[in-house]
Amino acid sequence: MGGMPLAAQDSQYGIRSLGTPGRWESVRARSTAGAFGPFDPLSPLMEASLADLGRLTATAMAGTSFRTATLGNTTSALRETRFPLLLLAGQVAPQLALSAGFTTYLDKSWSVSTRDSVVLSGVNKPFTDLLASDGSVADLRLAAAVRLSRRLALGAAFHVLAGSARLSAQRTFDDTLYHAVRQTADARYDGLGVSGSALVGLTPELTVALWGRSDNRLRTKVAGATTAEIDLPRMAGGGVRFTPSPSARFAAAAAWRSWFHAGPGAFNTWSWSVGAELGSGASPIRLGARGGQLAFGPGPTAPTEFAVAAGTVRAFSQGHALIDLGLERLVRQGSGLDERVWTLLVGITLRP
Amino acid sequence: MRGIRLARFGLAIAAAALGACTEQVTAPGQCPNYCPTRRLTLVDTLLRTSIGKDSAFRGYVLPHRAAALLAANLPGIVDSRPLWRFTTIGPRLVVVATDTTQGTIERADSARLQFFITRYDTLERGQTLRLYRLPVTIDTTTTFAMLDPGPFADSLVRTLPLDSLLARPGRRDSITHSVTHVDTLAGDSIVVDTLHRILVSLKLDSSKARYVAADTGKVAYGIRLSADSLASMVVGKDALGATLQWYLVADSLGVPVKRAAPALRGTTLATFVFNPPAARIDSTLAVGGVPAARSVLRLALPRPIRDSVQILRGTLLLVPAVAARGVRADSFLVQARTVFADFGAKSPLVIDLIHVDSARIHVGATDTVRIEITNLLQLWQTDSTKPATIVLSAKPEGSELPEIRFYPSAAAAYRPTIHLTYLQPYPFGVP
Numbered sequence: 071m072g073g074m075p076l077a078a079q080d081s082q083y084g085i086r087s088l089g090t091p092g093r094w095e096s097v098r099a100r101s102t103a104g105a106f107g108p109f110d111p112l113s114p115l116m117e118a119s120l121a122d123l124g125r126l127t128a129t130a131m132a133g134t135s136f137r138t139a140t141l142g143n144t145t146s147a148l149r150e151t152r153f154p155l156l157l158l159a160g161q162v163a164p165q166l167a168l169s170a171g172f173t174t175y176l177d178k179s180w181s182v183s184t185r186d187s188v189v190l191s192g193v194n195k196p197f198t199d200l201l202a203s204d205g206s207v208a209d210l211r212l213a214a215a216v217r218l219s220r221r222l223a224l225g226a227a228f229h230v231l232a233g234s235a236r237l238s239a240q241r242t243f244d245d246t247l248y249h250a251v252r253q254t255a256d257a258r259y260d261g262l263g264v265s266g267s268a269l270v271g272l273t274p275e276l277t278v279a280l281w282g283r284s285d286n287r288l289r290t291k292v293a294g295a296t297t298a299e300i301d302l303p304r305m306a307g308g309g310v311r312f313t314p315s316p317s318a319r320f321a322a323a324a325a326w327r328s329w330f331h332a333g334p335g336a337f338n339t340w341s342w343s344v345g346a347e348l349g350s351g352a353s354p355i356r357l358g359a360r361g362g363q364l365a366f367g368p369g370p371t372a373p374t375e376f377a378v379a380a381g382t383v384r385a386f387s388q389g390h391a392l393i394d395l396g397l398e399r400l401v402r403q404g405s406g407l408d409e410r411v412w413t414l415l416v417g418i419t420l421r422p
Numbered sequence: 423m424r425g426i427r428l429a430r431f432g433l434a435i436a437a438a439a440l441g442a443c444t445e446q447v448t449a450p451g452q453c454p455n456y457c458p459t460r461r462l463t464l465v466d467t468l469l470r471t472s473i474g475k476d477s478a479f480r481g482y483v484l485p486h487r488a489a490a491l492l493a494a495n496l497p498g499i500v501d502s503r504p505l506w507r508f509t510t511i512g513p514r515l516v517v518v519a520t521d522t523t524q525g526t527i528e529r530a531d532s533a534r535l536q537f538f539i540t541r542y543d544t545l546e547r548g549q550t551l552r553l554y555r556l557p558v559t560i561d562t563t564t565t566f567a568m569l570d571p572g573p574f575a576d577s578l579v580r581t582l583p584l585d586s587l588l589a590r591p592g593r594r595d596s597i598t599h600s601v602t603h604v605d606t607l608a609g610d611s612i613v614v615d616t617l618h619r620i621l622v623s624l625k626l627d628s629s630k631a632r633y634v635a636a637d638t639g640k641v642a643y644g645i646r647l648s649a650d651s652l653a654s655m656v657v658g659k660d661a662l663g664a665t666l667q668w669y670l671v672a673d674s675l676g677v678p679v680k681r682a683a684p685a686l687r688g689t690t691l692a693t694f695v696f697n698p699p700a701a702r703i704d705s706t707l708a709v710g711g712v713p714a715a716r717s718v719l720r721l722a723l724p725r726p727i728r729d730s731v732q733i734l735r736g737t738l739l740l741v742p743a744v745a746a747r748g749v750r751a752d753s754f755l756v757q758a759r760t761v762f763a764d765f766g767a768k769s770p771l772v773i774d775l776i777h778v779d780s781a782r783i784h785v786g787a788t789d790t791v792r793i794e795i796t797n798l799l800q801l802w803q804t805d806s807t808k809p810a811t812i813v814l815s816a817k818p819e820g821s822e823l824p825e826i827r828f829y830p831s832a833a834a835a836y837r838p839t840i841h842l843t844y845l846q847p848y849p850f851g852v853p
Contacts, residue, residue, distance in 0.1 A: 082456045085456055085457065085458060086454075086455075086456070086457070086458060086459055087853075088853075141456065182453075182456070182457050182458060184453055184457060188464055188466075190466050190843060191466075191841070199461070199462055201457070201458050201461075201462075201848075237848075237850045237851070239462055239848040239850075241462050241464075241734070241845060243734065247735055247794060247796075248734045248735045248843060249733070249734050249735065249796055249800070251732040251733075251734055251845055252732075253732060253845070253847065253848050253850075255848075255850035255851065257850060257851045290851045290853075291851070292850050292851035297849075297850070297851035297852050298851055298852060298853050300853060333853055368454075368455035368456065369455075405455055406455065407455075407456065
């Protein structure tokens with residue numbers, strides 16, 4: 071097998087496994103590298119923070135990544151765009167808030183082109199294989215949060231995992247006497263999950279968040295037949311937010327995910343993040359850094375990632391509309407692959 | 423200031439939108455670490471017992487239906503001679519150019535016979551054409567044995583040494599670039615065009631072009647080819663067929679006048695006879711020859727292959743039992759086609775450019791013949807109602823004397839075989 075072009079969206083690390091796990095964060099949380107994720111009511115990570123949302127809010131985000139992937143001696147530039155979040159939330163009773171929406175649970179879009187050869191009738195015949203998957207698994211979440219007291223809010227959510235991918239496999243010989251053939255199939259995915267969280271105000275300036283989630287399994291069906299059932303991870307995490315003044319907010323978060331049961335090449339992961347939101351008024355500045363492990367990789371140890379992020383927000387129409395902007399620089403490394411990504415994030419939030 | 427901020431903000435959003443419009447997702451990779459765990463599985467196999475119920479049939483294209491006339495002198499192999507029977511002139515002829523007055527045709531003054539040689543062996547030496555007068559009663563049932571011994575032995579009209587005429591200095595036409603060689607003494611000429619076709623023009627005097635009143639000018643001629651060794655050529659037909667221009671003597675109020683016949687005479691019969699006759703069909707799979715032979719092969723693809731796999735290449739392997747005989751120029755194509763319905767010898771062929779594959783048969787070669795039938799196999803995969811029947815025929819059919827005979831399925835060691843290369847179904851969705 072010789073060198074080959076490889077096409078993959080989001081990350082090559084997920085090709086041999088379930089895919090690339092999504093980040094359940096809004097642009098605001100992502101701009102702080104995820105540190106404010108547990109405290110952000112518009113990030114579908116924790117439900118308890120919905121209790122402080124106040125009024126009906128809808129948000130959506132888009133992200134465009136410019137990725138440089140270096141594998142061996144070859145470096146390639148990639149560009150892709152995703153719309154990973156849509157969420158609607160609002161208070162339905164004085165102490166109760168509900169939210170519905172979706173986010174990307176697993177990105178399953180990739181395309182691999184390989185060059186190889188085979189001896190047929192005594193002659194070496196080079197060929198090109200193109201294996202591709204185009205789709206994703208979405209996390210459809212229905213969440214509720216209740217504020218029990220000034221210090222304590224609780225939340226819970228029910229998750230339906232659903233998605234599909236168009237799969238294709240194609241072989242093209244250099245010798246045109248061998249016809250190019252292409253096989254295709256549509257795979258459908260489903261699964262269920264539940265999650266719960268708590269938001270505890272230790273002092274007016276210091277808040278602690280805790281969350282946990284359990285998903286059962288991801289079932290794959292092709293042409294109506296179940297081809298795989300893979301255990302999905304349990305997750306737990308927490309965070310702390312410190313607000314020394316109205317114009318300075320700091321947060322840190324950590325999470326653990328048990329992806330190990332997802333099969334060969336899967337690892338349990340730890341991730342962490344720290345961030346700050348500075349400034350009051352309409353356009354605060356957001357900063358953050360995060361690091362941790364990736365769930366999937368070909369080597370004996372999990373690949374690692376490190377990112378720094380920054381962003382801001384602009385309010386329009388007396389705060390009824392917000393446009394969040396974020397910029398993230400991400401480095402993933404492990405098993406010979408080096409990915410460096412610039413991601414431009416745009417979020418739109420409406421609060422009628 | 424507020425306007426500038428808004429403009430900057432708009433620019434940032436526009437840049438993001440532009441970035442979202444296109445994707446570039448090609449990057450270098452390395453297997454197996456960054457490839458899917460499953461790969462496409464290729465199978466390359468020989469289907470030795472999938473072809474059966476094969477048989478051969480002869481008589482598809484008879485000599486008078488062939489697209490060309492075959493002249494050959496291949497001692498020990500075949501002796502083939504083209505025949506023409508020309509249309510009548512009638513008993514009378516217009517004798518005054520400004521009038522319609524006709525006079526009775528008394529005799530022929532001369533005639534000019536023209537025909538095309540569309541293929542000949544340029545390396546063969548001593549090629550000579552001999553023109554014979556034949557009975558006007560020849561028809562499609564006339565055989566070689568009826569004419570030799572007989573007219574081909576005792577009715578020689580002209581001898582044309584083709585090589586010596588070609589060796590004469592030629593005159594090149596500046597427009598058509600054809601080259602004309604003329605024998606001024608005999609009044610003959612040949613024109614070699616840019617497609618290497620030869621237009622032969624023979625002058626026949628009154629002793630050679632006889633006007634027989636009882637036949638009203640109907641005449642028949644035949645050609646015999648000879649050479650220093652093996653000789654074979656193809657004579658044109660239809661649009662490139664033979665013509666005869668008569669120059670006649672007619673009676674004009676007691677005065678004989680010479681007049682050219684008002685039109686070229688074409689042929690009412692253009693065929694060829696040969697000896698020995700085509701060999702009888704036996705258990706082998708005959709293809710080609712005259713009358714043309716075809717072989718019918720029936721394919722039974724294993725069900726898993728027919729229903730599940732994707733065929734990349736299928737090659738029909740045929741082992742010659744009897745090689746084609748003739749001269750080098752007599753090579754021909756064997757093509758494999760399928761049928762609309764399998765009615766055995768009378769199966770209607772599917773005639774299109776996609777579902778036909780062919781291989782060239784070289785005279786004397788006994789190598790395994792390989793015909794690509796990938797398109798046919800894929801057709802039968804996609805439409806199981808189509809009969810999986812292959813008909814082997816020559817191309818052009820009936821226009822080449824050699825035929826080839828392949829071992830049939832009954833010959834276990836050399837039976838027709840399919841070399842198949844296919845991909846097994848990819849295990850989509852399997853981790």
